Amino acid sequence: MEIGFLGLGIMGKAMSINLLRHGFKVTVWNRTLSKCDELVEHGASVGETPAAVVKKCKYTIAMLSDPSAALSVVFDKDGVLEQINGRGYIDMSTVDAETSIKISEAIKAKGGDFLEAPVSGSKKPAEDGQLVILAAGDKAFYDEALPAFDVLGKKSFFLGEVGNGAKMKLVVNMVMGSMMNAFSEGLTLAGRSGLNPSTLLDVLDLGAISNGMFKLKGPTMLKNSYPPAFPLKHQQKDMRLALALGDENAVPMPVAAAANEAFKKARSMGLGDLDFSAVHETLQ
């Protein structure tokens, strides 16, 4: 079955290669078209525009940076809407519920099917097909897309109406961003107070707050090395969108708000394209 894929950044590249490796025929598009070349080497075809990809494929997946990119690819000239009638569209980007609902309504009005399906898990889980997929929208379309989700992820959740996937993803990343800041502060405090921060990593790993993120990011943070798996600018976008969700629901989130300030500071220091663990540098 032919699947379309729009957006070949860190995540989209890994995910589309994974689909190709598992026997799907994939047609790709990326705003910077030259990034499609590597996918062609893996067996993909290329569409010149989002509309051209959608026209060829039973359904098309998108993995784009933020709400404005997600809206632009759907609504602009040569965008998804022009060819969606009778076809499906799955937006796996991390956006807010309002953006997702706007896209869903436009696609349905044009006779297409829609799912939002943001993911938890970073570059390596994307490469290994170990993402956690947070889908919502048309249930029949979800069932149809399951063979692709089974390749991309280790578990898919169907969360009901459009918006619930976006909200779940933002809550998860709000917790993750707050944890990353607490972790950075802990590493810095350990070092400055005369402890060996590597020993702190061992102690944390043996206790009740042991987790994959500390284990994975801790050793590189101690080397002040932040190769981008999850770019810091995207983590700050997720904190911003999660805080807006908190505003809407009158949920006080002082911890997340403080973490957002740290990510903003990191962006102002020019660290937005590094991994989100580079927020550690704001304390150095």
Ligand SMILES: NC(=O)C1=CN([C@@H]2O[C@H](COP(=O)(O)OP(=O)(O)OC[C@H]3O[C@@H](n4cnc5c(N)ncnc54)[C@H](OP(=O)(O)O)[C@@H]3O)[C@@H](O)[C@H]2O)C=CC1
């Ligand atoms: N990296 C991670 O660990 C994870 C990321 N996510 C989420 O997945 C999404 C993608 O992340 P990631 O792959 O890391 O991001 P990247 O920054 O690596 O890639 C972003 C992609 O969006 C495209 N893009 C940006 N702006 C536009 C636009 N205006 N019009 C069309 N295309 C555009 C880029 O195209 P171009 O190449 O031309 O710049 C690129 O293909 C984000 O929403 C992120 O929050 C979710 C889970 C994990």
Ligand SMILES: O=CC(=O)O
């Ligand atoms: O959105 C990022 C992730 O690691 O999940």
